Amino acid sequence: MDAPFDPADQPTGILMTLSPLVGRVLAPNPSPFTYTGTQSYLVGTDDLAVIDPGPAEPAHLDALTSAIAGRKVVAILCTHTHRDHSPAAQPLGEATGAPIIGCAPLTLDDDGPRADAAFDASYRPDRVLADGERLTGEGWTLEAVATPGHTSNHLCFALPEEKALFTGDHVMGWSTSVISPPDGDMTAYMRSMQRLADRDDAIYYPAHGEPVDNPQRLVRGMMGHRKQREGQIIRYLTRNGASGIPDMVSEMYRGIDPRLHGAAGRSVLAHLIDLDQRGMAGPLGDGRWQMR
Structure with a gap:
């Protein structure tokens, strides 16, 4: 009999190649809210973008540095500023010289139940992307897709070369997202979900959980669940x-x-x-x- 799946017993700190342009490194922060942990993505081949660098844990920063392997980092992007997603942006930026680009800063007192989801007060982006703005590197493009709901500053990032979407916490591969007022907004979340349902992405890369290869069906199911x-x-x-x-x-x-x-x-x-x-x-x- 196979052993039961244990989210805390997954390989962290290893670069896993998911597609010609996408690699993934799992951070060592599993919990009932993060599943196996936060997944940081590397996009590109010769020059890179890092999406959701994750918690500022030395082991994870070392793993990201090893995965980057001396290549140029064009940008460090964050989908939102919960503490399991963005704190590593600053030290990784200092180590690589890459600018921090992506969602707007947001710091609120969070009276919700999960300490790991408090907002990252240290997040200081060099550039905030508006909906539809693009970044480019050698062989890749990333386009910001505004998806407020889980947080008001949440962005997804589309990779049109592979019809892929990095969905952060807006759509996860293992559970529905927590919508926690006052910043979390169910009305905005459902509107953002409809926006994704109307897109033609072929695969989602969430910050938590496995890639989703029939994303519109999952989105429709999540909307139905709500x-x-x-x-x-x-x-x-x-x-x-x-x-x-x-x-x-x-x-x-x-x-x-x-x-x-x-x-x-x-x-x-x-x-x-x-x-x-x-x-x-x-x-x-x-x-x-x-x-x-």
């Missing part, structure tokens, strides 16, 4: 009347790891805020919500 969750919330409040989020989570997320209940509550709150904005539900001021 609509189902919204329906659950509406039915719960209609049946039970005014209720608090912990009670909703206990019923709607039966069987999940209890360590994820806090994150589930944030996503429920994001749904409730979206329903409030649409005039369908509202808060009572005592932590409870009700249908209007």
Whole structure:
């Protein structure tokens, strides 16, 4: 019998070639929220872009330096500024001389449940990419695709030479993304998901989880999942009347790891805020919500 899959027992610090233009190095930061850890991508052959350099852990920085192997780094790009994605940008930039390019800086007090997702206050980009802006290197192009929702500053990066999209945390290869207010926004997330559903990318490279080779089907499924969750919330409040989020989570997320209940509550709150904005539900001021 095969041993059960253990996200913490995956090979870190090794350059894995995924395509002629894409390599991947896994950071040693597995958790219930990061799965096997943050995946940093190297794009290019003779000159490189590094996407989501990850946590500023010495072992991971050494692994990235080894994978770069003396080649020129044109840019270090970050999809967003949660602490498992961007802190290594500054030391890697100092080591390689490469500029930090990509998402806008964003620092908020995060009252969510996951310490690893606090915003990276050290992130200082040399250039912020607007939606549709491009970077080029020898044989490759990266185009910014604005995808707010998981965070307001989230970008994906398209690689048109391979019809690939680096999706950060917007679409992951193992789980749906946590949408945690006040910065996480369910309305924006669903709009961004529809944008991806309308694209013709052939493969996704997420920051967590394996590559996705039928991305539109996954996106449609994730959108359907969110609509189902919204329906659950509406039915719960209609049946039970005014209720608090912990009670909703206990019923709607039966069987999940209890360590994820806090994150589930944030996503429920994001749904409730979206329903409030649409005039369908509202808060009572005592932590409870009700249908209007």
